[in-house]
Amino acid sequence: MEEVRASSAWVASHSSHVTVDSEGIEKVVESVENSIPKVEWNYEGIHYFDNGPLTVQYLFVLDALNFCFWPDKELNYDDLASGLKAALQNDPSVFDADRLQKYTGPELRELLKWPRPLPLEDERVRLMHELERSFGGKASNIVESCEKSAVKLVAIIARHFPGFRDHTVYKGRQVFLYKRAQIFAADLWGAFKGQRYGEFSDIGSITIFADYIVPAVLQQLGVLRYSLTLANRIEANKEIGSGSEEEVELRACSIYAVLSVELDLWLWAFGVSNPSLQHHRTLSIYY
Numbered sequence: 001m002e003e004v005r006a007s008s009a010w011v012a013s014h015s016s017h018v019t020v021d022s023e024g025i026e027k028v029v030e031s032v033e034n035s036i037p038k039v040e041w042n043y044e045g046i047h048y049f050d051n052g053p054l055t056v057q058y059l060f061v062l063d064a065l066n067f068c069f070w071p072d073k074e075l076n077y078d079d080l081a082s083g084l085k086a087a088l089q090n091d092p093s094v095f096d097a098d099r100l101q102k103y104t105g106p107e108l109r110e111l112l113k114w115p116r117p118l119p120l121e122d123e124r125v126r127l128m129h130e131l132e133r134s135f136g137g138k139a140s141n142i143v144e145s146c147e148k149s150a151v152k153l154v155a156i157i158a159r160h161f162p163g164f165r166d167h168t169v170y171k172g173r174q175v176f177l178y179k180r181a182q183i184f185a186a187d188l189w190g191a192f193k194g195q196r197y198g199e200f201s202d203i204g205s206i207t208i209f210a211d212y213i214v215p216a217v218l219q220q221l222g223v224l225r226y227s228l229t230l231a232n233r234i235e236a237n238k239e240i241g242s243g244s245e246e247e248v249e250l251r252a253c254s255i256y257a258v259l260s261v262e263l264d265l266w267l268w269a270f271g272v273s274n275p276s277l278q279h280h281r282t283l284s285i286y287y
């Protein structure tokens with residue numbers, strides 16, 4: 001995760017379209033000082049939990065698919081989390097390795113009870129198939145092999161599952177963001193309350209999860225400032241290309257501005273409870 005921090009800091013110091021406003025950070029810090037709002041993991045009650053390896057499998061499938069909901073105005077993260085939960089409750093073998101490998105787009109849709117094609121549906125299915133190829137298709141084996149280190153878990157996942165390799169090149173330099181791999185570690189930690197599959201000695205090393213909600217919240221709070229051109233593009237709902245300077249800056253500056261991952265869920269929950277929030281639109285499998 002050192003690579004995520006260091007490369008994000010580099011982007012923030014070479015940024016052309018997004019600025020981190022240190023006075024803006026100070027103001028937010030002052031207003032939440034002594035009362036950092038604690039948002040409970042699963043505060044919405046939408047996740048499956050049985051305190052065992054099936055929960056790990058559930059979270060791994062969930063985070064393999066935890067990206068790009070915005071193209072369908074009615075779809076959001078909750079639909080995915082609760083849809084997969086209901087599917088698992090209905091049939092405990094839905095995420096078994098041999099079945100993961102076979103899902104088609106319409107079957108995934110049916111699993112989630114979603115009435116129309118999902119955004120990036122072919123990619124979603126391809127990423128589900130990928131999960132079966134290592135560690136016997138059992139996510140609990142991955143977690144067991146990481147010796148209670150979240151850093152190691154993220155590295156192992158990125159090494160074995162190409163779909164989680166959330167990195168890019170910015171101004172000639174490689175930048176690491178690892179949104180879905182890190183959120184998987186955080187979800188385990190939150191779900192298992194730091195015990196069993198959620199016990200990590202280095203959970204403080206992970207960074208916030210650079211998605212499309214957190215940058216928009218940070219901008220609203222005055223922590224991020226956008227160039228006029230970028231602000232106009234976002235306001236006009238114009239797509240921002242995956243891997244473009246703008247996109248990398250939005251994500252990396254968010255990581256750089258928010259050092260503590262403890263704040264992620266607060267920022268995210270604040271963002272998703274605000275329907276008028278205007279976020280950047282990038283077609284991406286990473287977030």
Ligand SMILES: Nc1nc2c(c(CN[C@H]3C=C[C@H](O)[C@@H]3O)cn2[C@@H]2O[C@H](COP(=O)(O)O)[C@@H](O)[C@H]2O)c(=O)[nH]1
Pocket residue numbers: 040041042043044066067068069070075076077078187190208209210211212213214264265268272287
């Ligand atoms: N930074 C950050 N981004 C997060 C999450 C989560 C869900 N975390 C759950 C885990 C435990 C809690 O109980 C939460 O419910 C999803 N996302 C991202 O948001 C976007 C979807 O937005 P919308 O379509 O409006 O639901 C999409 O990019 C998705 O990947 C988070 O925690 N942090």
